[in-house]
Amino acid sequence: AEAGGAGPVVAEAEAEAPPPPLPGLQLVQQGAEARIYRGLFLGRAAVAKLRIPKRYRHPALEERLSRRRTAQEARSLLRCRRAGISAPVVYFVDYVTNSIYLEDIVDSITVQDHINSVQRSGSDTSSLLILAEKMGELLARMHDEDLIHGDLTTSNILLRPPTEKLDLVLIDFGLSFISGLPEDKGVDLYVLEKAFLSTHPDTETVFKALLKAYAATSKKSGPVIKRLDEVRLRGRKRSMIG
Amino acid sequence: MDLRHQLELFPDCSVTLLLFNHVKNAAALRKKAMEGSMEGALINPAMIVDPFQILVAANKAVHLHKIGKMKTRTLYAEIIFSLSPNNNISDAFKKFGISDSDTAVLIVLIVDREKTVNLEDIASQVEGQQVSLDELPQLTDTAKVKKMYKVTPQEEKIGTLLDSIVCRMSTKDVL
Numbered sequence: 001a002e003a004g005g006a007g008p009v010v011a012e013a014e015a016e017a018p019p020p021p022l023p024g025l026q027l028v029q030q031g032a033e034a035r036i037y038r039g040l041f042l043g044r045a046a047v048a049k050l051r052i053p054k055r056y057r058h059p060a061l062e063e064r065l066s067r068r069r070t071a072q073e074a075r076s077l078l079r080c081r082r083a084g085i086s087a088p089v090v091y092f093v094d095y096v097t098n099s100i101y102l103e104d105i106v107d108s109i110t111v112q113d114h115i116n117s118v119q120r121s122g123s124d125t126s127s128l129l130i131l132a133e134k135m136g137e138l139l140a141r142m143h144d145e146d147l148i149h150g151d152l153t154t155s156n157i158l159l160r161p162p163t164e165k166l167d168l169v170l171i172d173f174g175l176s177f178i179s180g181l182p183e184d185k186g187v188d189l190y191v192l193e194k195a196f197l198s199t200h201p202d203t204e205t206v207f208k209a210l211l212k213a214y215a216a217t218s219k220k221s222g223p224v225i226k227r228l229d230e231v232r233l234r235g236r237k238r239s240m241i242g
Numbered sequence: 243m244d245l246r247h248q249l250e251l252f253p254d255c256s257v258t259l260l261l262f263n264h265v266k267n268a269a270a271l272r273k274k275a276m277e278g279s280m281e282g283a284l285i286n287p288a289m290i291v292d293p294f295q296i297l298v299a300a301n302k303a304v305h306l307h308k309i310g311k312m313k314t315r316t317l318y319a320e321i322i323f324s325l326s327p328n329n330n331i332s333d334a335f336k337k338f339g340i341s342d343s344d345t346a347v348l349i350v351l352i353v354d355r356e357k358t359v360n361l362e363d364i365a366s367q368v369e370g371q372q373v374s375l376d377e378l379p380q381l382t383d384t385a386k387v388k389k390m391y392k393v394t395p396q397e398e399k400i401g402t403l404l405d406s407i408v409c410r411m412s413t414k415d416v417l
Contacts, residue, residue: 020251021250021251021253022250039250040250041250042249042250042297043294043297044294074412074413074416075413075416077413078409078413078416081400081405082394082397083396084395084396084397084399084400089401089408090409090412091298091408091412092298092301092305092412093413093415093416096309
């Protein structure tokens, strides 16, 4: 009776895209949007991002949305690299399953984990100020390319080993888009600010340093910071179209 | 001497690379390839910086072949086309395929598990010396590659030439 009960549940899970048959395969993360695996692809350490289909969506919409997010991610990653902004190399895009195979930044840690470990160890937070500067510079260069990340959090920025070098890599461009509007850039920074301050307590000075470096690096930062202040006053972002 | 790699996503397909130097019959080989009487994709090694570049092209070509969405007519033509950063097929053949005056040839074969491909048979058709893939970097024309793939100076700071190339190859159809 138990085996019979387990049957339908197993079939449901198997209907989704199976894990890619990569050597050394490990499931790294199961997010709402995608399953992330690590493994060897064509002889290299790679990350495979397989989108999770949302069954509550109409299939035509699901397909279109999935395809668009995958394409946006690929496009944005190329755009970053062309501009000299560190982001993973794209190895292969599968438009059938809307999966993307990217470079794995081996032994990297997220900025989130780094900040947490610095805070936990009671280390001098002045090192975080330098990190914030680097982040501000990186985001300024990204926005100067009119690239909006769309999901800026400290877990979407990686530190290449060795950590002390503060060599940053931007990841997860699934929600990214192209825009020159200060509003969009302001909102991008606002999203990061909310994520930053809620994840890392007592880091107001750190984020301030980030914005200072952003303003100093970006040629178009004036209107962006202005919009950021306005968005803060509004509360959650409102997309006022129509 | 040759390099073999089984495609992870297509386990019944293996990619084999053969490199030849001091080749005297490039013209004849090119003719055979065009006629379809010779198995394999004949590639100009000057445009290749690393075997990984070929693997990425081959993986994409096999994928498109399996779903019936190739842009060219044969799997081997598709591999050559996949190497190109743009969507111009004849330009891809001109730049990445071999020309009559070439003295080095890289042959790429896709071996199906059921079929057996006779490597000696193919190698014997080449009037040249088979060399190890380790010698590929010596045959690469870096300047030509950079120009073809339009690598920006900023890009060179954040990664290798191979990184820039692979990125363009894998994302060219999204743009």
